[in-house]
Amino acid sequence: MSQWIDICPQDDVVPGSGVCAQLGDAQVAVFRTGQDQFYAVGNHDPLGGANVLSRGLIAEVKGTLTVASPLYKHHYCLRTGQCLQDEQVQLPVYPVRVQDGLVQLAC
Secondary structure (H helix, E strand, O other), rough: OOOOOEEEEEEHOOOOOEEEEOOOEEEEEEEEEOOOOOEEOOOOOEOOOOEOOHHHHEEEOOOOOEOOOOOOOOEEEEOOOOOOOOOEEEOOOOOOOOOOOOOEOOO
């Protein structure tokens, strides 16, 4: 059974943007779409080598909801973490939910 950890109030994540959260030793990029859906992936860009994905842009690419890395503009699927430009690269994905107005991650 997963334990849910409070990250921040839902209103702290502006629709169409992301924030960075610390979950244990991992940095996690938490995104809120314009339709108030939340997604969480690893914040570390494996191709750029920096923790920057929470600053990436949310975009739909060929029907896939993605975040574009601010470094090399690679797109990562927000549902699976898969890099669209390199099938050998994938981000960790974290369960996320909103409960009583708080964004929570499972660990």
